[in-house]
Amino acid sequence: MKVLVVGSGGREHVLIWKIKQSPHVSEIFCAPGNGGIASDAKCVDIQATDIDGLLKFAKDQGVEFTIVGPEAPLAAGIVDAFEAKKMKIFGPSKAAAQLEGSKVFAKQFMKRCNIPTASFKVFDDLNKAKSFLTKAEHPIVIKADGLAAGKGVIICNDLNQSMEAVDQIMQDKVFKEAGNQIVIEECLIGEEASILAISDGENYCILDASQDHKRIFDDDLGPNTGGMGAYCPAPVITEELKTQIEARVIEPAIRGMRREGIPFKGVLYAGLILTQDGPMTLEFNVRFGDPEAQAVLPRLKNDLMELMAASCDGRLNDIELIWDKRTCICVVMSSGGYPGAYKTGYEIKGLEQFATPTADTLVFHAGTKQENGKIVTSGGRVLGVTSFGQTIEKAIENVYHSVEKITFERCFFRRDIGTKALLAGGPTPSSGKR
Numbered sequence: 001m002k003v004l005v006v007g008s009g010g011r012e013h014v015l016i017w018k019i020k021q022s023p024h025v026s027e028i029f030c031a032p033g034n035g036g037i038a039s040d041a042k043c044v045d046i047q048a049t050d051i052d053g054l055l056k057f058a059k060d061q062g063v064e065f066t067i068v069g070p071e072a073p074l075a076a077g078i079v080d081a082f083e084a085k086k087m088k089i090f091g092p093s094k095a096a097a098q099l100e101g102s103k104v105f106a107k108q109f110m111k112r113c114n115i116p117t118a119s120f121k122v123f124d125d126l127n128k129a130k131s132f133l134t135k136a137e138h139p140i141v142i143k144a145d146g147l148a149a150g151k152g153v154i155i156c157n158d159l160n161q162s163m164e165a166v167d168q169i170m171q172d173k174v175f176k177e178a179g180n181q182i183v184i185e186e187c188l189i190g191e192e193a194s195i196l197a198i199s200d201g202e203n204y205c206i207l208d209a210s211q212d213h214k215r216i217f218d219d220d221l222g223p224n225t226g227g228m229g230a231y232c233p234a235p236v237i238t239e240e241l242k243t244q245i246e247a248r249v250i251e252p253a254i255r256g257m258r259r260e261g262i263p264f265k266g267v268l269y270a271g272l273i274l275t276q277d278g279p280m281t282l283e284f285n286v287r288f289g290d291p292e293a294q295a296v297l298p299r300l301k302n303d304l305m306e307l308m309a310a311s312c313d314g315r316l317n318d319i320e321l322i323w324d325k326r327t328c329i330c331v332v333m334s335s336g337g338y339p340g341a342y343k344t345g346y347e348i349k350g351l352e353q354f355a356t357p358t359a360d361t362l363v364f365h366a367g368t369k370q371e372n373g374k375i376v377t378s379g380g381r382v383l384g385v386t387s388f389g390q391t392i393e394k395a396i397e398n399v400y401h402s403v404e405k406i407t408f409e410r411c412f413f414r415r416d417i418g419t420k421a422l423l424a425g426g427p428t429p430s431s432g433k434r
């Protein structure tokens with residue numbers, strides 16, 4: 001089968017690495033891909049949001065299955081466009097992708113389905129939002145309704161900050177029309193975890209839990225990023241919690257979307273926070289997390305192509321997931337300055353040591369490109385170095401040993417990825433920092 005993967009990050013690289021192992025896959029294209037993906041797939045210069053271009057390419061090349069990595073094309077309706085032409089594609093429809101594309105939709109949906117989430121109010125009027133804030137308790141969380149490249153959530157410690165946040169979103173339109181509406185919600189405290197499920201609209205299977213590291217600096221300090229590292233499984237999600245999350249979040253979400261006439265196919269990603277009152281849903285995403293996918297998928301023993309095809313065809317019942325027992329940790333190596341301004345074009349050295357994946361380390365590319373036969377940096381998150389270990393300690397040792405072998409100018413990475421897993425069950429490292 002000829003497969004097209006849409007996207008250009010570490011998530012798309014691990015997806016390609018995984019489906020390449022499937023006997024069902026004969027050829028892989030990636031649009032637009034990156035410097036490392038180019039060694040595993042044929043990269044084509046079509047942007048992930050160019051739906052017409054992707055559809056034309058897929059038809060011309062006889063692509064039989066398309067996998068969409070990022071949220072933007074899903075929210076823009078790529079699945080509807082492909083399905084209208086009878087082309088197989090993995091992911092939710094435009095209507096179902098609203099779960100990520102509109103925080104107002106997601107919050108109101110959670111309320112309708114009794115899915116535990118922070119209490120909230122929706123505003124489309126600046127003055128009404130401000131008058132609400134003057135009487136509200138702080139800290140408080142302000143969220144732009146639409147997609148904002150992961151930057152649309154602002155945690156405000158006092159009234160000055162919250163007033164400034166609503167001004168920026170609703171008056172200065174820093175997130176453009178994504179800020180036409182906002183959600184103002186209660187600030188929750190607890191450790192965060194991600195649970196992903198693959199659904200066919202009715203049945204679903206839940207993947208092992210993972211934890212992302214959103215802040216740029218160690219100890220969860222500094223601004224939010226796309227994610228600086230992840231590990232899987234997340235020991236903080238005990239079997240008991242997993243059962244609770246399935247019963248209170250995943251199952252009601254899949255059932256609710258079906259009931260509302262917009263069945264959810266694809267990856268449902270629940271971003272959770274484990275509060276004293278139990279797990280609460282911070283957000284839904286409608287695709288694999290990045291870097292979470294880089295820590296989750298290497299542990300999955302099933303043929304991912306079969307799972308995705310079953311999601312498209314409504315055949316996900318009775319599939320049992322099989323997992324590598326080892327822990328997997330992904331450390332993101334980034335360009336110094338990210339998530340703010342950074343320079344690119346630096347040669348990455350040391351990659352040849354991982355050209356053939358070693359028994360316990362894989363290197364996935366994100367912001368890289370090939371230039372004159374060399375791999376150079378071209379983005380904020382550059383590489384995801386991913387290692388296995390029989391224990392969490394061993395996985396940490398392996399991953400940092402590998403990271404030290406790769407160098408590029410102004411490289412930055414967190415040195416504490418995985419340490420929270422060692423503390424699981426103990427004090428929550430992120431609590432009290434807000």
Ligand code: AMP
Pocket residue numbers: 118141150153155185186187188189192214271282283
């Ligand atoms: P989101 O894009 O909704 O996942 O939000 C990004 C990050 O903001 C989350 O990973 C949390 O760290 C934080 N966040 C979002 N909503 C809340 C909330 N209600 N209380 C505390 N932190 C939050």
Ligand code: GLY
Pocket residue numbers: 212226227285288289290291292
């Ligand atoms: N790592 C967070 C995300 O993919 O949204």
